[in-house]
Amino acid sequence: MNTFLLIAGLLVAAVIFFAVYRLITVKRQGRKLNAERFERVKALYDKLESGQPLTGPDVLPFAENVLTRELTYQLLSDYKRTDLFPEQYYTIVQAAESNLANWLEFPTELDACPDEMKHVQRVSIDFDGQHNFVHYEVFRCRVNEPHWAAKDGWFLGVVGPYFDDSKPYDFPHATFSRISSKADQITAEEEAMWVHQNISMRR
Incomplete structure (x- = not known):
C-alpha cells in the first residue's frame, strides 16, 4: 500500500x-x-x-x-x-491572413510562419437559424522542410468570426488551425464549422 x-x-x-x-x-x-x-x-x-x-x-x-x-x-x-495604410491591404482577407500567420507563429501552434498561404474562401454560417450570419475566412497553408509539418502538405487555417459590419482589422476571436486538417481531406466548410462549434461558440 x-x-x-x-x-x-x-x-x-x-x-x-x-x-x-x-x-x-x-x-x-x-x-x-x-x-x-x-x-x-x-x-x-x-x-x-x-x-x-x-x-x-x-x-x-x-x-x-x-x-x-x-x-x-x-x-x-x-x-x-x-x-x-495601403488601400490594397485594407481588406478582411488581407487582415485575416496576417492574423493567422501571427497565430501560427506562436510556439504552441506551428511555431513558424507558413511558407505559403492561399485564401480558399469565405464560409458564412447562420448561427441562430434566423438568417444572422457569421463569416470565417479559410486559408490553405504549408511549410517547407525541415519543419516537422512539411511532410503533411497543405493544411487549413480558419480566421473569424466576422460580421456583416466588421471592419478589416477588427480582432477575430476564433483564429484556429488544427494543422492536422489536411486540405485534401476536409472541405473549407467543414473546417470552418468545426472552428465555429468548438472554438468560437465556447468562448
Whole structure:
C-alpha cells in the first residue's frame, strides 16, 4: 500500500512539475516572440513616436509583410495615421491572413510562419437559424522542410468570426488551425464549422 501511494505521489508530482515547466517555458517563449515582433516594426514605431515625416511608401514594406501587416495597422491606428495604410491591404482577407500567420507563429501552434498561404474562401454560417450570419475566412497553408509539418502538405487555417459590419482589422476571436486538417481531406466548410462549434461558440 505504501509503495502504491509513493508511486502515485511521484506520478502526481511529475505531472505538476511538467505543467509548471511548460507554463514557464511558454511564457518565456511568448515574451521572446513579442520582442521579435516589436523589432520588426520598430523603425516604423520610432518614426511615429518621434513625429518624423512618414509617407505611404515608408509604410508599404510593413503592410506587404504578412507578419507585420496587422501590427502595422494597429500602430497607425494608435497614432491616428491609418490614412498611410495601403488601400490594397485594407481588406478582411488581407487582415485575416496576417492574423493567422501571427497565430501560427506562436510556439504552441506551428511555431513558424507558413511558407505559403492561399485564401480558399469565405464560409458564412447562420448561427441562430434566423438568417444572422457569421463569416470565417479559410486559408490553405504549408511549410517547407525541415519543419516537422512539411511532410503533411497543405493544411487549413480558419480566421473569424466576422460580421456583416466588421471592419478589416477588427480582432477575430476564433483564429484556429488544427494543422492536422489536411486540405485534401476536409472541405473549407467543414473546417470552418468545426472552428465555429468548438472554438468560437465556447468562448
